[in-house]
Amino acid sequence: MTEYYFMNGEYVEASKAMIPVRTHAFLYGTAVFEGIRGYWNEEEKQLYVFRAPEHYQRLIHSGKIMHMESPYTVEEYCEITRNLLKKNGYKENCYMRPNLYKSAQKVGPGLYDNPDAFMIIPNKMGDYIDTSKGLRVCVSSWRRNSDNAIPPRAKVAGGYANAALIKTDAHNAGFDDAIVLDEAGKVTEGSAMNLFIIQNGKLITTKKTDDILVGVTRNTIIELAKDLGIPVEERAIDRTELYISDEAFYCGTGAQISPIVEIDGRKLGDGKVGPIATDLQKLYFDVVCGKVPKYKKWCMPVY
Ligand SMILES: Cc1ncc(COP(=O)(O)O)c(C=O)c1O
Incomplete structure (x- = not known):
């Protein structure tokens, strides 16, 4: 099944989700991000995203510290996340990586004259750390x-x-x-x-x-x-x-x-x-x- 990312306001095929090599966020680490989990509830046949508004509020705050203007409200981020997961048809535990980043194609660390961009990379994912052993x-x-x-x-x-x-x-x-x-x-x-x-x-x-x-x-x-x-x-x-x-x-x-x-x-x-x-x-x-x-x-x- 084709996997989709959300990028530049669109749902795009994973293989087409690319950033140019001169992108500021890549050269200087000027991205802020979140890690958000979705949990599949087998009895209800429902995928639940855990505390999505709190994560997106923190993304907006991280962006503010880094002179980034959020392109969306918390509610809009949540809606995009729901749509992306639906489009990918996930019916299992997963992990989303939203990134708000500086996209100028320029050399020099300044955050000014440096447009903001946003993408979400979804992943199917179980445990990151083995939670059963000490x-x-x-x-x-x-x-x-x-x-x-x-x-x-x-x-x-x-x-x-x-x-x-x-x-x-x-x-x-x-x-x-x-x-x-x-x-x-x-x-x-x-x-x-x-x-x-x-x-x-x-x-x-x-x-x-x-x-x-x-x-x-x-x-x-x-x-x-x-x-x-x-x-x-x-x-x-x-x-x-x-x-x-x-x-x-x-x-x-x-x-x-x-x-x-x-x-x-x-x-x-x-x-x-x-x-x-x-x-x-x-x-x-x-x-x-x-x-x-x-x-x-x-x-x-x-x-
Ligand atoms: C440095 C750091 N501290 C704490 C956390 C835990 O934060 P949260 O519970 O919001 O995922 C994370 C995880 O993303 C992290 O990277």
């Missing part, structure tokens, strides 16, 4: 780019050179991923996902102002935890707190909820996936598939 991670020797360098709050393509170094060196050292510190040595997040630690039944995660991408999944988990009566604290986290946590997990659209069982060779708890991460993960997978009436408001039906 992850073994390390603390990266790389530091997270700061708000005054390449702001992590904006999901800027060029900023992901930082994530690429972190992920690759962790992989080459035999770890599943790494936890990243800021320049002051405080915990930020994973290579491309947020982090929660659990101590004495309480969820602890980094503050929004601590050089993280403020994740849609992070916000979802904070709401789910509050409803489950699990206390949540947003605060600065020391590196050594990681080692004495009872449990920890990564979260993100790609990572979903991925429990961590070992950090820098120290086992968390008994070294197995812990009970709170297990419960939250189970609830999360039901929520994203539209199986929990209370949270169906977060699931946008495609068909």
Whole structure:
């Protein structure tokens, strides 16, 4: 079946979706993007896109930071996404990559005199990280780019050179991923996902102002935890707190909820996936598939 992308206001065949080699976003990393998942609900024969408006609102904010004018409203982005998924006939889990980017064919980093363009690349996709096993991670020797360098709050393509170094060196050292510190040595997040630690039944995660991408999944988990009566604290986290946590997990659209069982060779708890991460993960997978009436408001039906 022909696959379609959305590009320059049209639904185009994947093989024809091309950008010229001199495109600014390619030469300078001047694109902002989102990762959005669609979950297939077999019982309802429905594809649900999870928290699409929140992702597109963040895309618009990322673009604003990067002097980009969004060509569409949140509602229009959602409509385009629905149409694209329908056109591709997806009836399985999938992942969309919308990109708002600088399209000038010019040399020089300036964001002025530089038109904005938009495209969505859809993919059929299951797990990005194995969510069933516990992850073994390390603390990266790389530091997270700061708000005054390449702001992590904006999901800027060029900023992901930082994530690429972190992920690759962790992989080459035999770890599943790494936890990243800021320049002051405080915990930020994973290579491309947020982090929660659990101590004495309480969820602890980094503050929004601590050089993280403020994740849609992070916000979802904070709401789910509050409803489950699990206390949540947003605060600065020391590196050594990681080692004495009872449990920890990564979260993100790609990572979903991925429990961590070992950090820098120290086992968390008994070294197995812990009970709170297990419960939250189970609830999360039901929520994203539209199986929990209370949270169906977060699931946008495609068909
Ligand atoms: C650096 C970074 N942090 C956190 C996240 C998680 O964000 P979200 O839950 O909105 O996907 C991502 C994922 O896209 C990311 O790239």
